[in-house]
Amino acid sequence: SRRHSTLLLVGVACLYERLQDGNRQIYAFQYSGDFCDLHRHVLPDNEVAVAGITDCSIGMIEHKDLEQLIAQYPSLGLALWRASMLEASIFRKRLLNVGRQPALQRVAHLLCEQLARREAVGLNSATIPLTQMDLADAAGLSIVHINRTFQELRRLNILSKERRAMKVVDRERLAGLASFDGNYLNMP
Amino acid sequence: SRRHSTLLLVGVACLYERLQDGNRQIYAFQYSGDFCDLHRHVLPDNEVAVAGITDCSIGMIEHKDLEQLIAQYPSLGLALWRASMLEASIFRKRLLNVGRQPALQRVAHLLCEQLARREAVGLNSATIPLTQMDLADAAGLSIVHINRTFQELRRLNILSKERRAMKVVDRERLAGLASFDGNYLNMP
DNA sequence: CGGAACGTTGAGTGAAGTCAACCGAGGTGG
DNA sequence: CCACCTCGGTTGACTTCACTCAACGTTCCG
Numbered sequence: 099s100r101r102h103s104t105l106l107l108v109g110v111a112c113l114y115e116r117l118q119d120g121n122r123q124i125y126a127f128q129y130s131g132d133f134c135d136l137h138r139h140v141l142p143d144n145e146v147a148v149a150g151i152t153d154c155s156i157g158m159i160e161h162k163d164l165e166q167l168i169a170q171y172p173s174l175g176l177a178l179w180r181a182s183m184l185e186a187s188i189f190r191k192r193l194l195n196v197g198r199q200p201a202l203q204r205v206a207h208l209l210c211e212q213l214a215r216r217e218a219v220g221l222n223s224a225t226i227p228l229t230q231m232d233l234a235d236a237a238g239l240s241i242v243h244i245n246r247t248f249q250e251l252r253r254l255n256i257l258s259k260e261r262r263a264m265k266v267v268d269r270e271r272l273a274g275l276a277s278f279d280g281n282y283l284n285m286p
Numbered sequence: 287s288r289r290h291s292t293l294l295l296v297g298v299a300c301l302y303e304r305l306q307d308g309n310r311q312i313y314a315f316q317y318s319g320d321f322c323d324l325h326r327h328v329l330p331d332n333e334v335a336v337a338g339i340t341d342c343s344i345g346m347i348e349h350k351d352l353e354q355l356i357a358q359y360p361s362l363g364l365a366l367w368r369a370s371m372l373e374a375s376i377f378r379k380r381l382l383n384v385g386r387q388p389a390l391q392r393v394a395h396l397l398c399e400q401l402a403r404r405e406a407v408g409l410n411s412a413t414i415p416l417t418q419m420d421l422a423d424a425a426g427l428s429i430v431h432i433n434r435t436f437q438e439l440r441r442l443n444i445l446s447k448e449r450r451a452m453k454v455v456d457r458e459r460l461a462g463l464a465s466f467d468g469n470y471l472n473m474p
Numbered sequence: 475c476g477g478a479a480c481g482t483t484g485a486g487t488g489a490a491g492t493c494a495a496c497c498g499a500g501g502t503g504g
Numbered sequence: 505c506c507a508c509c510t511c512g513g514t515t516g517a518c519t520t521c522a523c524t525c526a527a528c529g530t531t532c533c534g
Binding site: 113115117118121122123125136137139140141143144146168169172175176178179180182183184185186187189190192193194196197198199237238277281282284 | 303305306309310311313324325327328329331332334356357360363364366367368370371372373374375377378380381382384385386387425426465469470472
């Protein structure tokens with residue numbers, strides 16, 4: 099059990115868990131400013147893992163230092179609490195989409211969420227550095243089906259290919275397709 | 287936007303969201319001691335709703351009173367933060383199961399989780415007061431498919447029928463089937 | 475130049491969904 | 505008291521969305 103928390107400073111990472119059969123579920127993509135493993139504060143021994151999607155810079159903070167800081171600055175404690183509730187809100191929406199939406203809408207919503215979160219941390223390019231495998235594991239779909247879903251999104255002129263990366267060309271229609279409403283991210 | 291939070295005192299409730307097409311996703315079942323709508327503290331205008339599964343008693347607390355209490359007793363703030371992280375942990379596991387597990391395991395895991403949580407609040411009966419519709423909406427499956435999954439669980443002598451309610455007969459095998467490990471609930 | 479990782483394709487399969495009935499237990503009002 | 509209604513559960517036939525498998529193409533990098 100670790101004695102520190104990790105903070106993502108630069109880059110994109112993902113939080114995931116792997117099943118016995120090797121299948122992976124990506125729980126969240128993380129951006130600058132996100133704590134990667136705060137949950138270990140409450141659940142030191144769980145199976146959740148973190149991996150970099152791009153190259154990352156990280157910072158560490160000792161648990162006891164963090165606790166001391168919270169004691170000293172109660173508003174930090176409140177901010178961390180709010181961050182946890184926001185994380186829960188994101189998980190809820192993911193659950194709705196994975197549980198109740200077909201592949202096209204599901205992928206569209208996931209992409210909208212990443213665009214919104216990237217924007218919030220100043221990443222304004224519409225080119226998203228995720229592989230089809232990453233998207234498959236986040237959406238709960240097979241790689242092959244993700245690939246075909248992407249082809250459909252490209253056919254609709256919503257996505258385009260840049261070398262190996264995908265680029266969102268028509269964000270409006272992507273959001274329309276997904277019925278995306280960023281309210282749950284605490285954004286406009 | 288409400289000025290109070292609701293605390294579930296007695297009974298079972300569920301947190302859910304409905305799609306335009308009428309489809310429902312149940313995010314969580316709630317038990318005595320759970321706050322039903324703390325998320326509104328951060329996201330006052332979201333679409334998440336609460337409904338009673340059984341008859342319920344609830345308590346209300348004004349947001350400003352809660353904030354005052356937290357200021358007065360910092361450990362209450364920490365406890366609420368931990369509760370939010372635990373909620374997030376439950377959502378993560380739900381996501382893993384909905385995204386990556388077939389119906390039988392998915393339903394088995396959901397039932398294991400409810401048994402564990404019921405036990406934690408002193409509800410020791412193995413009879414779970416959920417309809418097949420509730421389970422379907424929580425597992426992200428159709429009612430018809432839930433029904434057939436239940437028949438399979440009964441055929442395996444893991445579940446039985448009591449009147450209209452279901453009863454878990456063989457908790458060991460249910461947990462085995464689901465590869466259930468209660469660690470993510472912060473329980474043994 | 476070669477290999478690894480990612481992306482694409484086609485064919486065949488299968489798990490879960492949909493539709494449309496019908497059944498059965500409670501509850502309720504005439 | 506019983507007819508009736510409603511809600512939840514069950515069934516069968518059929519459909520479809522997504523998965524698997526196995527190959528092949530492409531980009532990137534050493």
